Amino acid sequence: MNNVKAAVCFSCGAEYEAGNDTYACKKCGGVLEIVYDYDYIKTRVDPEKISARGEFSLWRYLEFLPLEEGSALGPLRVGWSPLYRTEKLGEALGLSNLYIKDDGLNPTSSLKDRASAVAVVRAARAGKDTVACSSTGNAASSLAGAAAAMGLKSFIFVPERAPQGKVTQLLIFGATVISVRGNYEDTFRLSAEAIEKYGWYNRNAAINPYLSEGKKTVSFEIAEQLGSLLRKAGAARGGSGAVPAKAFAAPDYVAVSVGDGCTIAGVWKGFKDLYAAGFIDKLPRLISVQASGCCPINRAFEANGPIERMEENTLADSIAVGVPRNGGKALAALRESGGLAVNVSDDEILAAMRLLGKTAGIFGEPAGVTGTAGLKKAVERKLIPSGAVVVSVVTGNGLKDVASAQRAAGIGALDASSGGSGGGAPGAAGGGGPAALLRIAPEMKLLEKEFARRGIRV
């Protein structure tokens, strides 16, 4: 890998060759970071060259990825998810330049596909025929799907409380699922032992430094797609002065939900890569959004202190991480970027689900929309100027967690109210106006009556 210099420990600075068995720091156990040779990268690519490529997936950015030359790439189309300019959502939030990156449209419906795509390519290149991780969620399904497409076996360790729906997806992808009678710590420990014993490729985000390298591609796409949209808008206005000089452009702010810390660290790494290679002229400020019931990273950021374990009290299961393994990297990203930390309640998360659905036609899972929920709060508190160019990343598809969507839609409440209490506006609290579920017999006059009674404009 001519583009990679080394893997450096984020905690103690120890340096390693970026190889196949390079996981955590052998000295202090810290998380490693992949360090690139940007001078070399600049000799190979520039913004216009990448923009002209016909490859529309994360492999578009190969020169920035830690893959041996000639590696067989995974066949699934991971990445190149859409970046939408969302004017109505922006109006609702008080932002005149809001964009949503919908990463729920990846192959297994979450941003984690980016990390697993890199993992399986490295695993196959290293001659491994099996990959493994411990997870109940999006990391597991993304790994199982990517492994199946790549022709690798996968072993996934889940705590016994893992939801059957999520286990189902793993089995469909042909994974061997080990349901461990114990908690997540027991599960993680058994997976580590088995990976060690059998020599499988390790895709535990706590350990594998290549995962955030996959995740960083979301920032590459944000910058390239934003640059393209700004150029088009500039061209439409006719003023050449407003057209960005480069094909890539950094937003002013990026809002992202935070659990383990790996994703926000990846987002930051992506923008830093682009900046170091001269693709963008500034860096964005990060907005780290956590659930109030589980916000160890944000708490440490606000207190300027160490990360301390928290309970995991939130329905946003994908970010319910009481002991974040990539917390150090996340904190550093927040600080370096001059970022903000915002915590939101579960009700604010559910309201953001409705708001994204109603104003933008985007259906995100709770953790997927948490970034947007935090953005709303940040604007309300005047932490962000209304004219800022802001990108909010939706990290997972709402179909992943229909039970929470039912809570968001307030179906239970509507069941009770449909008898005659009127209103039926579960969306009202979250803004964006009412949604409604009417139950009636098939007669037009009853429908008219019901519309009138509820004040529904037709």
Add this chain to the structure above:
Amino acid sequence: MNNVKAAVCFSCGAEYEAGNDTYACKKCGGVLEIVYDYDYIKTRVDPEKISARGEFSLWRYLEFLPLEEGSALGPLRVGWSPLYRTEKLGEALGLSNLYIKDDGLNPTSSLKDRASAVAVVRAARAGKDTVACSSTGNAASSLAGAAAAMGLKSFIFVPERAPQGKVTQLLIFGATVISVRGNYEDTFRLSAEAIEKYGWYNRNAAINPYLSEGKKTVSFEIAEQLGSLLRKAGAARGGSGAVPAKAFAAPDYVAVSVGDGCTIAGVWKGFKDLYAAGFIDKLPRLISVQASGCCPINRAFEANGPIERMEENTLADSIAVGVPRNGGKALAALRESGGLAVNVSDDEILAAMRLLGKTAGIFGEPAGVTGTAGLKKAVERKLIPSGAVVVSVVTGNGLKDVASAQRAAGIGALDASSGGSGGGAPGAAGGGGPAALLRIAPEMKLLEKEFARRGIRV
């Protein structure tokens, strides 16, 4: 619309101007078909011109769509779903040139997004602020999502038995959902009355001739993506003789699941458009796959007779249509293409879910994988030569119906067998080898024992 000549009744041949209120035939009630001026279209575009475009969505093919010039296009990224060359799945099926088009990666996770995208653009252009349809499934969610993104209101009529999960998605998109105490016929009738009374835009597939025009874009993409893959493969082999002359290429066969008939009719229309405009040199043969428990179109095709109502006995809910409203168009497509009809059992559908997951990393809903299930059967019956270039369209995402995925994964059976009966291979029946769910205490020696007992290679 300079590219459109007329809307012609598919049953009686009556001709209408293709306007905003052009729905069913005013003389015989038949379904209309949009007829294009291919000579005009040829003056505007050619294959290379389209291939050079930077727009990666169904709007890439604007010259072939029935949209007034200057219409505001929907903002969601509908279409340009991936076409995968799936070698391992091909091996499992006995096909050396198999491709999967994964349309489950659309914004609301099904192919129906293509139809709704066209519907909301036409609605907005006609000055309507409200769209409506009756449906319990993918048509409804796609319309609600597209309307929300477009800034239109949506009214969706569902029979009271509609699954809560699907109703939830509609509410998240801000639709007003009318749950009708009655069956589907009652629901449809009430929706028709309300649409008439309130002047809403009508997105009922039984009536709106523009929907299959949206769906046909899946064929445009298949031809363009296949052409690109064949060119790359030819270039890799170095033999210029093997490289297709055109940027677009038709496969030999396209397999698609069939319910109402609108989708397969749209697929056929797409290829016919390309052929008429000189983009492809031949037409594919269609493989219509229905569930054995509900196959009125295939039954009529085999018997060369009229379509007769059938019960709706299949778990593939999206194609459980006993009285197909676009059956005539579907039959004509099958006949014109020299196509095949194949029926599959629910067990074969579940097996196809496992096979696609395990060999290709693709997770489809039951109706979504029914085309692939039928393809398997067609190859087994030697109805298709093993070297044929075949595309199978996956029409919807597996996350849409987790309960069926659980049946496919055989989780219930595994629950019973995990005590000690061994095996645990729910995937065995469907080919592609075993998937397994192991339940154990967190001890390495128990894990080793379990692997040995089950014969799991690690």
